[in-house]
Amino acid sequence: MRLKRPSIPYIIWMAVFTFIPIALILYSAFTDSSGGFTLEPFTKAFGYFDVFLRSLWIAFISTLICLVLAYPIGYIMSRQKKSTQNILTMVIMIPMWMNFLLRIYAWITLLQSGGPIDTMLSLLGIHTTLIGNQGAVILGMVYEYLPFMVLPLYSVMAKIDNNLIEAAEDLGSNRLSVMRKVVFPLSIPGIVSGVTMVFVPSASTFLVAQYLGGVDDIMIGDVIDRIFWSDQNTGAAIALILMAAIFLFLIILNFFGDEEAIA
């Protein structure tokens, strides 16, 4: 029974379908269309530096907004009785199970000129374009990924013993210092996994910006999509840079998370 053998098919599977493809990206990024070594894909990729920075920026802002919105709801959920917790978890999860394109599409319907929100604002005398700008893109991202922030925060905070909070209160902490000294330090693993689960997909997503943003708002995912069909080498170089940036971010984040947990 104590065998290692059963894991062999999966190890082979990973080698073939995860690591060989990544190696191929690496290979394509350093070759030209005839297969010779070149750095040209990277020089071309550098032309999209502004898009790259903008994507990271949009992802950062969206992650921050998600965190600010999700933290209180995670905490509130974690302090309910078990049955209420289950119902609220379900309520948060259901929208996540709707197709991701349909959820963005819903915002197109809501935000378009002549749409429900626009009509309401016009009645109040506010005339503004709601769609086709960076704000709409960020709104779409927050909507898309909010549950991914709420759920890990909630599941970590649900493990915090109520007695611990009461003890802190008995020992003279006010509500703010209970949050700062008890709840926050214990919730850091939840923050780390929530930030990971929101930042990675929002930095690399495509279509959200195409649907909700303007022409100038496209993100790096959209660039990869557009370029890859015609120029695989440059596409591969951009994908490689994106992956490297995200892994770097994850390493820093985990380092930070561990550090905090010890302190």
Next chain:
Amino acid sequence: MKKISKIYTALIIFFMYMPIVTLIIFSFNNGKTTVWKGFTLKWYTDLFRDSQIISSLWNTLIIALLASFIATALGTMAAIGINNFKGKKRILIQNASNVEILSPDIVTGVALMLMFTMLGVAFHFKMGFLTVLLAHITFCTPYVVLNVLPRIRHMDYSVYEAALDLGCNQWQAFRKVVIHELMPGMFSGFLMSFTFSMDDFVITYFTRGASFQTLSIQIYTMTHQRISPKINALSALMFVVVLALMIVVNLKDRKSEKQQAQRV
């Protein structure tokens, strides 16, 4: 719940559900715009007459079922094996498995597409059903491993040995003890795989070739071309299905919880 908590929770729920409710309302609108022109069911009948949508729904379900079954088998076996590795080797394999989870969908998609195109040129095949299935198994399996591993770690091997002593052969003991113990982890891994596969757009988009359609791809084509209220009808139906499934799963959970409580 305190008042301010209640208000905040209600606001978040409003934010999350308002777009979906809006789509559902407009799915009954007798007009193509967001101006209300009376009640109709015509978008629903249109939807069911659309043979492309129906066939891509089948494709989506078949891919999701096959991918999550295979991923569950592959991932469970992997978890059993990984558990018997020690130290650095074990960490290496687990990290390798996490690479797939952490790398962005678009990179996975593009990378697989590169490989499938090269293989396609070499062995004369076109991307389609099979390549999508392989891609889905690839991104689902790590989640099964993640769900099953903790259950194995807490499993008591002496029960397995006891089963052997009591006359089970190895296969019976494996089935009746090991699989039985791992079932909850396998089930949640399966469920995660199924939902991720159903919901996937990006990886399918890059590995599907020219003609293979899933529901996500279909929705993409529909939203890309022009706004059609058929999408609203589709959203409404999907929402109802998801809602029903969630309620059934939740009720079942509660029932088994109660049974367990009674047994104790």
